[in-house]
Amino acid sequence: MGISKSDPIIIVGGGAFGLSSALHLTQKGYTNVSVFEKDDNIPPRFSAANDLNKIVRAEYEDEFYTELTIKAIDAWKTPLFAPHFHQVGFLHCVSGGAPEKAVATLSRFRASAEKAPKDEGPDPAWQLQGALPGWSGYLNRFDGYAHSGNALAGVYRAVQAAGVRFFLGEQGTVDEITHVSTVNCRKAAGVRTKNGRFHPSALVVVAVGAAAARLVPEIGKEVVAKSWSVAHVHLTNDETSALRGIPVTYARDLGFFFEPDPKTNLLKLCPMGGGYINTDPKTGVSHAPLTLSESAFLPEEDEKRLRRLLAQTLPSLADRPFVKSSLCWFADTDDSDFIVDYVPNTSESIVLLSGDSGHAFKMFPILGSFITNLLEAPDNVQRITRWRWKQPKANAKDDWGGDVSWRIGQSKELSAILPSKAAKL
Numbered sequence: 161m162g163i164s165k166s167d168p169i170i171i172v173g174g175g176a177f178g179l180s181s182a183l184h185l186t187q188k189g190y191t192n193v194s195v196f197e198k199d200d201n202i203p204p205r206f207s208a209a210n211d212l213n214k215i216v217r218a219e220y221e222d223e224f225y226t227e228l229t230i231k232a233i234d235a236w237k238t239p240l241f242a243p244h245f246h247q248v249g250f251l252h253c254v255s256g257g258a259p260e261k262a263v264a265t266l267s268r269f270r271a272s273a274e275k276a277p278k279d280e281g282p283d284p285a286w287q288l289q290g291a292l293p294g295w296s297g298y299l300n301r302f303d304g305y306a307h308s309g310n311a312l313a314g315v316y317r318a319v320q321a322a323g324v325r326f327f328l329g330e331q332g333t334v335d336e337i338t339h340v341s342t343v344n345c346r347k348a349a350g351v352r353t354k355n356g357r358f359h360p361s362a363l364v365v366v367a368v369g370a371a372a373a374r375l376v377p378e379i380g381k382e383v384v385a386k387s388w389s390v391a392h393v394h395l396t397n398d399e400t401s402a403l404r405g406i407p408v409t410y411a412r413d414l415g416f417f418f419e420p421d422p423k424t425n426l427l428k429l430c431p432m433g434g435g436y437i438n439t440d441p442k443t444g445v446s447h448a449p450l451t452l453s454e455s456a457f458l459p460e461e462d463e464k465r466l467r468r469l470l471a472q473t474l475p476s477l478a479d480r481p482f483v484k485s486s487l488c489w490f491a492d493t494d495d496s497d498f499i500v501d502y503v504p505n506t507s508e509s510i511v512l513l514s515g516d517s518g519h520a521f522k523m524f525p526i527l528g529s530f531i532t533n534l535l536e537a538p539d540n541v542q543r544i545t546r547w548r549w550k551q552p553k554a555n556a557k558d559d560w561g562g563d564v565s566w567r568i569g570q571s572k573e574l575s576a577i578l579p580s581k582a583a584k585l
């Protein structure tokens with residue numbers, strides 16, 4: 161088909177993929193770009209990237225993503241992104257109690273990290289007052305973290321100034337993609353929003369993170385809404401200062417934490433693990449809950465893991481209450497590969513950007529180039545085969561949680577871990 165630069169383009173979702181796509185489309189000269197976001201604010205509270213920080217690490221078990229991240233780190237150092245990038249290093253370890261799987265994964269990451277540029281520096285762990293019992297691992301100074309909420313807000317302001325239109329809240333909540341009805345084809349005509357309005361467009365870009373299977377049900381179980389929990393401890397000014405510049409500290413079996421945020425004095429922690437899903441028993445498809453309150457808690461097993469992490473690294477914080485705890489929803493695929501492709505049989509009128517699999521934010525500055533490259537493909541074929549549309553398999557596995565090398569444990573159903581349920585037992 162080939163879309164022209166003045167055709168109206170609608171991006172659904174003002175998270176990491178959506179905002180970066182708006183930026184790259186504008187830079188490539190597309191002049192009629194609108195973003196529809198269901199929250200009334202950016203960073204949106206529903207975005208997996210709305211919070212304080214995300215790890216930016218170049219080492220992967222897979223060279224393809226290592227190369228992309230090295231490109232992304234160059235882009236993090238440009239003026240629009242640099243205020244949000246902190247190259248403090250990544251201390252990547254296993255604790256003394258780690259299972260064999262975690263040790264094996266760590267050694268593959270270490271081999272990959274050894275290829276990155278590095279230099280020797282002071283003892284990376286001097287600020288960690290804990291005993292680090294049995295810990296082993298490596299430090300990669302090339303890595304660090306990005307302040308994800310602020311980075312989203314920065315790109316929002318930049319693309320707004322460049323002429324991208326934003327529809328937020330009810331007027332930005334897309335209830336459905338509407339189609340031009342023809343016999344064999346489901347060409348998109350535009351979108352219909354919660355307030356009942358129809359917005360025409362030549363191309364609909366679906367970048368709704370964990371909500372992908374709601375707007376593009378054809379993807380079936382190939383995209384699974386999954387979540388990990390996030391928690392914070394509140395520090396004093398002195399405690400924040402004492403931890404300035406600490407590397408992102410990660411024990412594969414216990415979780416990780418970041419340099420505290422000097423504005424809020426919050427230190428963010430994430431226990432990782434196999435994650436939580438929310439399967440609709442009728443369809444077998446997992447969807448993120450529609451309200452934030454359903455996710456506003458820290459599962460008991462995660463709390464235990466984070467307490468162990470703190471006791472071993474920052475023992476003075478080990479008993480401090482956790483604040484701002486929540487489950488954070490992302491879009492998982494069985495091979496951890498993204499999906500960047502046209503939805504089949506739509507005459508190239510709908511693009512799905514999904515399957516972030518919990519590791520896309522580090523590439524925020526370049527995520528939008530994935531769609532501009534696709535739009536420029538002469539035959540509309542995604543050249544990067546691993547990012548092509550995933551046709552739902554007849555005998556899809558319901559859960560691949562424990563099969564992913566870089567995660568430990570199986571996924572659990574949200575209904576099984578809800579705190580109200582635990583209280584009743």
Ligand SMILES: Cc1cc2nc3c(=O)[nH]c(=O)nc-3n(C[C@H](O)[C@H](O)[C@H](O)COP(=O)(O)OP(=O)(O)OC[C@H]3O[C@@H](n4cnc5c(N)ncnc54)[C@H](O)[C@@H]3O)c2cc1C
Binds near residue numbers: 213216522523
């Ligand atoms: C706990 C946790 C830790 C993570 N840590 C890292 C990390 O260390 N490093 C890393 O690189 N990545 C990390 N990630 C992954 C990263 O956050 C995601 O890859 C990234 O945010 C995905 O971007 P997205 O645009 O696909 O989805 P999101 O950023 O979630 O954005 C989707 C947006 O779509 C909107 N939306 C949904 N439905 C509609 C609708 N119907 N109409 C309008 N808008 C809609 C939502 O409100 C949301 O704003 C982590 C994720 C989690 C959950």
Ligand SMILES: *[C@@H]1O[C@H](CO)[C@@H](O)[C@H](O)[C@H]1NC(C)=O
Binds near residue numbers: 167168191360361
């Ligand atoms: C963008 O497209 C919409 C829908 O076709 C149209 O109403 C609007 O006038 C266009 N805006 C610009 C700036 O071209």
Ligand SMILES: *[C@@H]1O[C@H](CO)[C@@H](O)[C@H](O)[C@H]1NC(C)=O
Binds near residue numbers: 344
């Ligand atoms: C697209 O159409 C073809 C031919 O009609 C059909 O075989 C295929 O299953 C369709 N794909 C999807 C994803 O609907």
